[in-house]
Amino acid sequence: MQVSGGDLQRLRQLNSLNSIRALREAPGPLTLTELATLTGLSRNSVIDVITDLCERGWIAEVEPASGGMGRPAKRYRFRADAGRVLGLDIGVHKVLAVVTDLAGRTLSSGRVAVDAHTTQRERLQAMWRAVDAALVASGLDASDLWGVAVGSIGVVNREGMVARVKALPDWEGVDLAGHLAQRLSCPTTVENDSKLAALAEQRLGVAAGVRDLVYLHAGRRPGAALILNGRLHHGFSGATGEVGLMEMTGWRTMASHLEDAPAAEGSTPEDAAGRVFTAARAGDPGALAAVDAYAHHLALGTAAMVLTLDPELVVLGGGFSRSADVLLPALRRALEPHCLRVPDIRPSTLGEECVALGAACLALDHVDEHFFSPDGSISRPAAPRRLA
Amino acid sequence: MQVSGGDLQRLRQLNSLNSIRALREAPGPLTLTELATLTGLSRNSVIDVITDLCERGWIAEVEPASGGMGRPAKRYRFRADAGRVLGLDIGVHKVLAVVTDLAGRTLSSGRVAVDAHTTQRERLQAMWRAVDAALVASGLDASDLWGVAVGSIGVVNREGMVARVKALPDWEGVDLAGHLAQRLSCPTTVENDSKLAALAEQRLGVAAGVRDLVYLHAGRRPGAALILNGRLHHGFSGATGEVGLMEMTGWRTMASHLEDAPAAEGSTPEDAAGRVFTAARAGDPGALAAVDAYAHHLALGTAAMVLTLDPELVVLGGGFSRSADVLLPALRRALEPHCLRVPDIRPSTLGEECVALGAACLALDHVDEHFFSPDGSISRPAAPRRLA
Numbered sequence: 001m002q003v004s005g006g007d008l009q010r011l012r013q014l015n016s017l018n019s020i021r022a023l024r025e026a027p028g029p030l031t032l033t034e035l036a037t038l039t040g041l042s043r044n045s046v047i048d049v050i051t052d053l054c055e056r057g058w059i060a061e062v063e064p065a066s067g068g069m070g071r072p073a074k075r076y077r078f079r080a081d082a083g084r085v086l087g088l089d090i091g092v093h094k095v096l097a098v099v100t101d102l103a104g105r106t107l108s109s110g111r112v113a114v115d116a117h118t119t120q121r122e123r124l125q126a127m128w129r130a131v132d133a134a135l136v137a138s139g140l141d142a143s144d145l146w147g148v149a150v151g152s153i154g155v156v157n158r159e160g161m162v163a164r165v166k167a168l169p170d171w172e173g174v175d176l177a178g179h180l181a182q183r184l185s186c187p188t189t190v191e192n193d194s195k196l197a198a199l200a201e202q203r204l205g206v207a208a209g210v211r212d213l214v215y216l217h218a219g220r221r222p223g224a225a226l227i228l229n230g231r232l233h234h235g236f237s238g239a240t241g242e243v244g245l246m247e248m249t250g251w252r253t254m255a256s257h258l259e260d261a262p263a264a265e266g267s268t269p270e271d272a273a274g275r276v277f278t279a280a281r282a283g284d285p286g287a288l289a290a291v292d293a294y295a296h297h298l299a300l301g302t303a304a305m306v307l308t309l310d311p312e313l314v315v316l317g318g319g320f321s322r323s324a325d326v327l328l329p330a331l332r333r334a335l336e337p338h339c340l341r342v343p344d345i346r347p348s349t350l351g352e353e354c355v356a357l358g359a360a361c362l363a364l365d366h367v368d369e370h371f372f373s374p375d376g377s378i379s380r381p382a383a384p385r386r387l388a
Numbered sequence: 389m390q391v392s393g394g395d396l397q398r399l400r401q402l403n404s405l406n407s408i409r410a411l412r413e414a415p416g417p418l419t420l421t422e423l424a425t426l427t428g429l430s431r432n433s434v435i436d437v438i439t440d441l442c443e444r445g446w447i448a449e450v451e452p453a454s455g456g457m458g459r460p461a462k463r464y465r466f467r468a469d470a471g472r473v474l475g476l477d478i479g480v481h482k483v484l485a486v487v488t489d490l491a492g493r494t495l496s497s498g499r500v501a502v503d504a505h506t507t508q509r510e511r512l513q514a515m516w517r518a519v520d521a522a523l524v525a526s527g528l529d530a531s532d533l534w535g536v537a538v539g540s541i542g543v544v545n546r547e548g549m550v551a552r553v554k555a556l557p558d559w560e561g562v563d564l565a566g567h568l569a570q571r572l573s574c575p576t577t578v579e580n581d582s583k584l585a586a587l588a589e590q591r592l593g594v595a596a597g598v599r600d601l602v603y604l605h606a607g608r609r610p611g612a613a614l615i616l617n618g619r620l621h622h623g624f625s626g627a628t629g630e631v632g633l634m635e636m637t638g639w640r641t642m643a644s645h646l647e648d649a650p651a652a653e654g655s656t657p658e659d660a661a662g663r664v665f666t667a668a669r670a671g672d673p674g675a676l677a678a679v680d681a682y683a684h685h686l687a688l689g690t691a692a693m694v695l696t697l698d699p700e701l702v703v704l705g706g707g708f709s710r711s712a713d714v715l716l717p718a719l720r721r722a723l724e725p726h727c728l729r730v731p732d733i734r735p736s737t738l739g740e741e742c743v744a745l746g747a748a749c750l751a752l753d754h755v756d757e758h759f760f761s762p763d764g765s766i767s768r769p770a771a772p773r774r775l776a
Contacts, residue, residue: 308612
């Protein structure tokens, strides 16, 4: 068989790719022998690849464990600190930016409070202040970022524009992708916030490793998102999980069952649901009935998605999921009459950083596609900048 | 860089794989130069790969076009006739087997009539008679088949058993995968019939190239199936597209709007809908109202799936799709109040071979995974048997 220079280049790239992948996915550092077994490469090829990847900063040698007999085998790890991404959450009440490493670990964050009356212009300024704060906190420049993703309320189209948003009329039509491009040179992505919360739970949270799931945003503004075959499902126009638009689900008005319950009397709209869940937890019959009425409607929309998709898992997220101890059993009971098989239902665990973390996960997906896919460019990335 | 024997083997396999893929996907035969451009391989490597693949029967040289100046360049094509798969449709009224080549082209078929009173044992016998007929018609033995897939009515679980079927109580619980294994040594798969109809439309029919679609089986027993990201979506337990189980859609009884219409008077249940569609086509007000009432309910279940998934396309299949000229506009009108964006809706084009062809497509997917994926075994398949 003839082997040309181009063929060798491809072979080397493939070997590098397989070695990096093995090191990234391993629970700990690997020896040369382990890496050869995992990749199917010869020991000599592994040495060749390892030397190159160490030089370029993708991997690092780990200090050998002391105390054993004889000379300990050298061990290597993927350098998650070789690159940085930033995830942003632009919500009604806050803008949150988080900087993570290539393993999705949070290194710093920046947060700016906003509210429903914040104008579009002010919200965009808040976005940049949150970004700057997160960068300052980790000692980075914008040019150090390998990718940025943003979660916004509303339906986000493929061009990165907020195509439709009921809660903040002033935010509709904002060209987030365009605004990001003004100050960032790395790849950027914009996505709906519930979708990113779902992604975060699947990568870092309660749904780790689950391939197909429905994420429920149970809160004052209900929503839903889908992870299918391990990937975020964007849909043709970004409008997935919109079962609440079916009148018959009652999603549009279901929160009023909580807000208008006797137990909520005198509270602000923001506090009402929490009070009712607290009363229900204490056994208050009126509050329990209100929770059941809310769960009945939440279940109608959920059943539409479960019967469509037959997912492995439903994740209960959103503000109301803080009362999952009360809400989740009510939801499960309400789903039973509608479903062939009620999927496992688990409450969200990532709390209010969920959307920003999901944005970081999406940015990492793009890094993966760019550097670590068979069509990627592992052989010619910019050298990782900040060596630890 | 050191290159070991194992590395060379991997490189050769990758080169073979990329060359076969390029030849399979090309609209016509390719020259060496074209193949080198498409695969990024050197000319010498292409010659090496081509020689090997010709010897092993995967590809063939095409007679040069005559009449040009000088010696014409050699051209090569993928041999779709190198392998054969078989697709089976086990329905209430028929069992149909089709044999196709690796491009999904039908080479032969065998058909056995059955009915709702056929016992499980008789239906299984009919299955084998249909298989034998299709094999005889193309001069093959069962051992020539590279893969077999079967579409059955009912919910089919991952073990290839019919887990639930309302229309044929006698068929519930049949272990189709087990029965197939008794006589077939090739890989076999069992799937729900509507799911395979959807797959056929996406590979060979009206939805060719569409990544995300909802398939509606509009007939006396309504159903639905999903293609997501270009692949059949099986779901956690095989029960996708079951929105008809939601009472509020009215799917369980919606066919009665057609069967009980005045225009259907005196007809058998099998003929009733056809008569009503014919009368509606002629402008009969009662028939038009019956079609609208049916479309109203069909739209409720369809809206649940469309709002969940935001698909590019809805395919209208099933027996009633033969009257798509009347039904489709009514369905579109009925969907509009429910959807943010009514997707494109197209009638199925593959007719009643749809399920068997979809089964063949699924069998071909498994052949692809086995032979043509990066983890496959292109370097060590059984040599293609029947050279044309």
